[in-house]
Amino acid sequence: MVLPDAEQVRIVWPARARVRAVVTTRHGGVSEGRYGSFNLATHCGDELSHVLENRRRLTSAYRIPPVCWLDQVHGREVIDTAEASSQPPSADASLSRSTALACAILTADCLPVLMCDRDGTVVGAAHCGWRGLAAGVLGALVRRLNVPGDDLLAWLGPAIGPAHYQIGEDVREALLDSIPASEISVAVTPSSDSNRWQADLYAVARAQLNALGVTAVFGGGYCTYRETRFYSYRRDGVTGRIASLIWLSDEP
Numbered sequence: 001m002v003l004p005d006a007e008q009v010r011i012v013w014p015a016r017a018r019v020r021a022v023v024t025t026r027h028g029g030v031s032e033g034r035y036g037s038f039n040l041a042t043h044c045g046d047e048l049s050h051v052l053e054n055r056r057r058l059t060s061a062y063r064i065p066p067v068c069w070l071d072q073v074h075g076r077e078v079i080d081t082a083e084a085s086s087q088p089p090s091a092d093a094s095l096s097r098s099t100a101l102a103c104a105i106l107t108a109d110c111l112p113v114l115m116c117d118r119d120g121t122v123v124g125a126a127h128c129g130w131r132g133l134a135a136g137v138l139g140a141l142v143r144r145l146n147v148p149g150d151d152l153l154a155w156l157g158p159a160i161g162p163a164h165y166q167i168g169e170d171v172r173e174a175l176l177d178s179i180p181a182s183e184i185s186v187a188v189t190p191s192s193d194s195n196r197w198q199a200d201l202y203a204v205a206r207a208q209l210n211a212l213g214v215t216a217v218f219g220g221g222y223c224t225y226r227e228t229r230f231y232s233y234r235r236d237g238v239t240g241r242i243a244s245l246i247w248l249s250d251e252p
Helices: 048-062 130-135 137-145 169-176 181-187 201-211
Strands: 019-023 078-080 093-096 102-107 111-117 123-128 152-156 188-190 197-199 217-219 242-248
Touching: 019 048, 019 111, 078 137, 093 102, 093 137, 093 242, 102 111, 102 123, 111 137, 111 201, 111 242, 123 130, 123 137, 123 242, 130 137, 130 169, 130 201, 137 201, 152 201, 169 181, 169 188, 169 197, 181 188, 181 201, 201 217
Parallel strands: 078 093, 152 217
Antiparallel strands: 019 242, 093 123, 102 242, 111 123, 111 152, 188 197
16 A cells, blocks of 8 residues: 555655655544544554554555664663664664664654665664753764764654744753754744743754754754644644654665
């Protein structure tokens, strides 16, 4: 099967042909109610049989190898899929240097970041909520990829946009501590509510990546809260999760 083009997120970046990536929307599956219909997460209350069928449809549609799903905990742990001893491993980023396993991140407002090297020998994915960004999950992934920053490509997937992401002073301080001072005025701006701030996860991620030497950054500009084709925890509360996947393939 092939999922309808309308249900895909177009990924545009100059990655090698053997680097494959897919980002889903909430449409095209069998989940019902608030999870309708393409929920890919097992931890949010959906019926397990529905999630497993959605995952089967996903991997079948795009000929994805076995997926290393993660138990995401908003930290900075990075797992090499070849070394994962349990399923799902507790981590917020993963990498792969072979065609045997795919990396995957589940989100419903947090920022998924996909990465690869220019030669197409290694891929990685990171789950970037504010806690993960503040903890340095992107830096941890870049170091584990073991590739110079200027040889890496990054793609920023669907996340909540700054117009709908209000934060308090504690979160603001944590994010500002993680980026260069020159980027502060772009990444976090005052809200109409005098006690709140607007956070731009895309700007924070770009600033961190640039500081790591990764300047080839693509994607961004989505808003999961505004775009109803995506799940949004802030908008809906009980809801499903989209998936952002990346893997290596030698198939034509």
